[in-house]
Amino acid sequence: MSKVNKIVLAYSGGLDTSIILRWLQEEYQAEIVTFTADIGQEEELEPARAKAEAMGAKAIYIEDLREEFVRDFVYPMFRANAIYEGEYLLGTSIARPLIAKRMVEIAKETGADAISHGATGKGNDQVRFELGAYALKPDVKVIAPWRIWDMTSREKLMAYAEKHGIPVEMKRGTKSPYSMDANLLHISYEGDLLENPWNAPEEAMWRWSVAPEAAPDVATELELTFAGGDIVAVNNELLSPAQVLAYLNKIAGENGVGRLDLVENRYVGMKSRGCYETPGGTVMLKAHRAMESLTLDREVAHLKDDLMPRYASLIYNGYWWSPERKMLQTMIDQTQSVVNGKVRVKLYKGNVIVTGRHSDNDSLFDATIATFEDDAGAYNQFDAEGFIKLNALRMRIAARLGREV
Numbered sequence: 001m002s003k004v005n006k007i008v009l010a011y012s013g014g015l016d017t018s019i020i021l022r023w024l025q026e027e028y029q030a031e032i033v034t035f036t037a038d039i040g041q042e043e044e045l046e047p048a049r050a051k052a053e054a055m056g057a058k059a060i061y062i063e064d065l066r067e068e069f070v071r072d073f074v075y076p077m078f079r080a081n082a083i084y085e086g087e088y089l090l091g092t093s094i095a096r097p098l099i100a101k102r103m104v105e106i107a108k109e110t111g112a113d114a115i116s117h118g119a120t121g122k123g124n125d126q127v128r129f130e131l132g133a134y135a136l137k138p139d140v141k142v143i144a145p146w147r148i149w150d151m152t153s154r155e156k157l158m159a160y161a162e163k164h165g166i167p168v169e170m171k172r173g174t175k176s177p178y179s180m181d182a183n184l185l186h187i188s189y190e191g192d193l194l195e196n197p198w199n200a201p202e203e204a205m206w207r208w209s210v211a212p213e214a215a216p217d218v219a220t221e222l223e224l225t226f227a228g229g230d231i232v233a234v235n236n237e238l239l240s241p242a243q244v245l246a247y248l249n250k251i252a253g254e255n256g257v258g259r260l261d262l263v264e265n266r267y268v269g270m271k272s273r274g275c276y277e278t279p280g281g282t283v284m285l286k287a288h289r290a291m292e293s294l295t296l297d298r299e300v301a302h303l304k305d306d307l308m309p310r311y312a313s314l315i316y317n318g319y320w321w322s323p324e325r326k327m328l329q330t331m332i333d334q335t336q337s338v339v340n341g342k343v344r345v346k347l348y349k350g351n352v353i354v355t356g357r358h359s360d361n362d363s364l365f366d367a368t369i370a371t372f373e374d375d376a377g378a379y380n381q382f383d384a385e386g387f388i389k390l391n392a393l394r395m396r397i398a399a400r401l402g403r404e405v
Contacts, residue, residue, distance in 0.1 A: 003028075004028045004030045004113055004114045004141060004143070005030055005031065005112075005113060006030055006031045006032075006033060006058065006110060006111060006112040006113060006114070007024055007028065007030050007031070007032055007033065007112060007113075007114045007115065007116050007143060008033045008034075008035055008103050008106050008107045008110065008112045008114070008115045008116070009021055009024065009032055009033065009034050009035065009115075009116045009117075010035055010036075010037075010099060010103060010115075010116070010117045010118065010129070011034035011035060011036050011048060011052060011057075012036065012048060012118075013036065013045075013047055013048030013051045013052070015157065015161065015166070015168055016118045016157070017118045018051060018055065018161070018166050018167075019151075019157055019160055019161055019164075019166060020116065020118055020145050021034065021052070021055050021057065022055060022160075022164050022166060023145055023149065023160075024116060024143065024145070025055075025056065028114075028143075030114075031058035032056075032057050032058055033057065033058055033059045033060075033061065033106060033107075033110050033112055034048070034052040034057045034059075034060050034061065035061045035063075035099075035102065035103055035106055036048045036049075036060075036061065036062045036063075037063055037065050037098070037099050037102060038062070038063065038064045038065060038066060039065050039066060039069045039095055039098065039099075039183040039184060040066050040069070040182070040183045040184025040185075040242070040245075040246070041182040041183055042182065043182075045062050046062075048062065049062055051167070055166075058110075059110060061106055063102065065098060065102065066184055066242040067240060067241060067242045068098065069095065069098055069183065069184060069185075069242070070184060070185075070241035070242045070244070070245050071240075071241040071242075072098070073094050073095070073097065073098050073320075074094060074184070074185055074241070074245065074281075075229075075230045075241055076329055076332075076333070077090065077094050077315060078229075078230075078281070078284050078285060078288055079229040079230070079288070079332050079333060079336050079339075080304065080307075080308055080311050080312075080328070080329075080332045081285060081288060081289055081292075081304070081305075081308055082308060082311055082312040082315060083285065083308070083312055084264070084312045084313065084315075084316045085262075085264055085265065087260055087262050088260070088262055088264055088276065088316075089185070089186065089260075089276070089278045089281045089282070089285065090312065090315050090316060091181075091183065091185040091186025091187075091188060091276060091278055091281065092124075092125070092181050092183075092186070092188055093124070093128065093315050093316045093318075094185065094315060094320075095183045095185070096125060096128035096129055096132065096318065096320075097128065097132045097318075097320035097321060099129065099132075100128070100129050100130075100131075100132030100133045100136065100321075101132060101136060101321075103115045103117075103129075103133065104132075104133055104136045104137045104140065107137065107140060108137070113140075113141055114140065114141035114142065114143050115133055115140055115141075115142055115143070116142070116143040116144070116145065117129045117130075117142075117144060118145070118146070119144065119146065120146040121144070121146050121147040122268065122270070123266065123268070124266050124267050124268065124316070124317070124318065126144055126146075126147075127267055127268070127317065127318040128317075128318035128320075129142075129318075130142050130144075130318075131318040131319060131321070131322075132318065132320060132321050135321035135322065136321060177191070177192040178190060178191050178192050178194065178205060179191040182207075184242060184245050184246060184249070185245065185278060185280070185281050186276050186277060186278040186281060187207055187208055187276070187277050188274055188275070188276050189201070189205055189274060189275040189276075190272065190273070190274045190275075194273050194274065194275060195273065196273075197263055197273045201261060201275050205275065206259065206275075206277060207277065208249060208253045208258070208277040208279055209252070209253040209254075209256055209257065209258055209259055209277050209279055210253070210254065210255075210256050211256055212256035212259075212349045212350030212351075213256075213349070214256070215254070215255045215256035215348070215349045215350065216254070216255065219255075219346045219347060219348035219353075220251060220254070220255055220346070220347045220348075221344065221345070221346050221347075221355070222234060222235060222248075222251065222283070222344070222345050222346075222347065223235050223236065223342055223343075223344050224283075224287045224342065224343045224344075224345065225341075225342050226287075226288070226291045226339055226340055226341055226342070226343065227340055228336050228337060228339065228340065229288065229291075229292075229333075229335075229336030229339040230336075231244045231284060231287070231288075232244075234247055234248070244280075245280045245281075245284075246280070247280075248279065248280030248281075248283050248284065249279045249280040250279075251279075251347065252279030252280055252282060252283050252347055252352070253277070253279040255347035255348060255349065255350070256349055256350040257279045257282050257283065257347055257350055257351070257352055258276075258277050258278045258279030258280070258281070258282040258283075259275070259276070259277055259350070260275065260276040260277075260278065261273075261275050262274055262275070262276065267316065267317040267318070282352055283345060283347070283352050286345065286352040286354060287343040287345055287352075287354070288339075290343045290345075290354040290357045291339050291340075291341055291343050291357060291359075292304075292339055293357065294341065294357045294358075294359055294362075294363050294364065294365055295338045295339050295340065295341065295359050295362040295363060295364060296335060296338065296339065296364075297364065300335055304332065304335060307328060307331075310328070311325065311328050311332070314328070338362040339362070340359055340360075340361070340362050341357065341358050341359030341360065341362065341363065342356075342357070342358050342359075343356070343357045343358075344356035344357070366378075
């Protein structure tokens with residue numbers, strides 16, 4: 001092992017990262033600084049502090065990053081209507097650049113010369129963490145134990161924990177069999193019976209939402225206020241970004257909104273089956289598109305839709321800090337200055353139904369032109385004849401030559 005004096009470890013307090021903490025101490029003879037981010041995973045974080053202290057961590061960082069997470073990462077992503085492979089709302093992907101950013105900052109603050117994480121060599125997260133770290137601190141050393149050590153089974157991990165006196169939770173029957181990741185945007189489930197794509201998810205797995213069949217028989221109606229493309233109020237109550245998402249998660253989850261069962265293409269090359277709950281994000285996406293439908297120019301909206309899959313792939317693959325993502329973000333954010341107004345949605349048994357949209361100053365909907373009634377000369381229907389003939393010209397020429405269209 002090359003000489004490393006101090007390492008910043010992304011630390012949850014669970015079995016894996018606790019083993020990593022001890023392994024780093026032994027293998028590198030280095031001081032360990034732990035970093036635990038509260039991004040809305042709804043877990044008690046103080047036990048992580050106690051565990052890190054007991055294991056001799058040099059310094060312990062536990063930080064509430066919920067507002068920064070939603071304001072600076074989730075909201076910008078939703079301005080783009082980003083969705084990966086037509087379905088995935090990128091809940092895990094968008095959290096990683098924030099964690100990488102803060103790890104690099106802590107490394108600079110504490111004089112650490114390396115960072116470490118518990119992502120495996122099979123997944124996307126190793127790429128996201130490390131691309132972010134290298135973009136923000138090019139000379140940082142990254143230590144990924146899962147790519148180095150020989151503990152390739154749970155039995156070996158448990159044996160290591162027993163040998164080194166690392167506490168292991170043994171509450172049989174209460175621990176989820178799934179690999180789970182949660183933050184304020186979503187919760188994900190992988191592993192166990194989900195590893196067979198034919199198996200249906202068991203109802204007991206879901207944490208944030210009721211089954212659509214069990215949702216209330218009466219719809220819930222919400223009025224969402226947008227300013228600059230972001231939701232700033234719900235039912236006319238001003239809320240911070242994190243408060244908006246937390247509230248929408250609760251209400252949408254109660255109405256069975258936001259479940260997803262997906263087989264996705266990982267950046268490292270394999271296909272992976274996962275299930276996701278993104279109740280608030282599902283409402284946000286539907287409402288944002290409704291607000292844009294009223295306020296964005298047609299070609300601007302269509303160009304955004306053309307670029308969105310590329311933008312979504314950049315986030316999924318870990319390129320949040322790349323110059324191309326920043327370039328796209330600048331363009332996207334410029335379009336949002338007119339995305340102001342209100343959208344009314346109805347939540348009913350897993351569905352998000354838009355029932356109204358309104359903008360005082362930025363609506364491009366002109367009722368005097370769009371009406372099916374007398375438009376009083378606001379639109380000359382005869383103009384459509386020349387418009388159609390000009391657009392048909394190339395096809396008419398080809399047809400005269402006997403070419404197939």
